[in-house]
Amino acid sequence: MLDLALDLCNDMKTDGINWNFVTYDTLIKGFCSGGRMEDGFKILEIMEESKEGSRGRLSPYDSVLYGLYKENQLDEALIFLTQMGKLFPRAVDRSWRILSLCEEGAIEDAKKVFGQILGEGRVPNVLVYDHLIHGFCEGGYMREAFELMNEIVGRGYYPLAPTFNALISGVCRQGQVSSALKLIDDMVVRGCKLDIGSHNPLVDALCRKGDFQKAFGLLSQMLEKDIAPDFSSWNSLLLSWCQETSWLARQNMFQVNYLLQQIVEI
Template identity: 90%
Template structure:
């Protein structure tokens, strides 16, 4: 029987959850009954494989089989559902957890998962409201988080860093809103720290929204670190982040100011190909730079020049 359990675990870790589920039923037929840990591993595999309906089926199956849910069950499923955009289901499991004897055991992680789900859906006001409501359960943690958000909005970044250090020093894990506000605050002049904090944020499983990436791009451009901004925009593409006007415009402006019209025109063309409308600043920067780049114009064929003029006419 040991070999069957080992094989089942192997399939789950490979993301072959349906195969693992069939093995689970085979184990039951052979008299090896699953326990809460067995189900938790299978639910985790479902969530990692984005098979959220099956994860919920397994959750309900546990109740049918008389197996009590524990904190790991709730925590794993809430995280998977909220990260996968299933906020309504995530809230339902959170409610079940709060009504159970098990509860959250004073742990923040299920609530932080809900926060991240709301953030990921760009429901920032709802996320802030939810975090404020968390204060009744976690007054100290929420109080510090709200303090950081307030300091960042006031521009008191050094003070925000002190509070952030206190959270880390006590072994706390900052939530996604704390990371997001600090990154935006650091982009005012602490670019290295902003970039490091973004990597730390991703390491915690929180993927930034496009406006956060855009704040970094703008910050790099303001400090003349155009190559860093270009690398970041490439990283956004690799990660599947949807680029928008705010991603490209600062780079087009910066490249034109730097006199690198060829790269600016290349990014500009990418924008048009992706149906992203440049703003007036980018148009003005590009046209001014274009008029000054007679040597570049001489190397281009009329098709390219006419293409750009046609795009201008359609705006």
């Protein structure tokens, strides 16, 4: 009820009650997490021009970062992070170090910097969490990746689909297909939109395990949801069919012909 919240805050001004940091912080967080970035930026500007200001606290700016991240405006989020360096040089420098180390694959060094931030009692921003989760998944540190995912959700941040997809790919590489399927279910429950990156690793993993029936069913679900499988998924399934003709013979040939027709159309 963002408009009602803003009306109430305006009533405070009418009654001569000045907004304090909590007022600004709450409004900025509400607007940015609710997808109303323009309103969030307006409140941030009002806060910066007021005597109250941010008082050296990062939370309103981290809320803006999360809002941009949630709207998938990642380039804008990185630009805003750079601009934050004027007010919070130490915090921003460490954030950039973690982002850069994750991009370089130096995940152990990134963990050390992350530990320093936590050791100082500071809360990392959503970009730091996101890059670390991707870095952990790429490096095979799946336990740490899941711990960070739980932590980021606990802090009120909701990850984007590519972050979930990184976890799915990571557990599939380790052969933990059941965990990947549970992640898919979790994404659906949370309202996260599934995409090609959510399904491809599962199809490949199921085919490698020889579970052609589940792979076939998953591919059918993708087509029903208008998610077009890419070459990798089709190739994995067709190679598996060629290696397991007895499974293919047991299937409803109408279904098989339907899927093959989908391949031709794509």
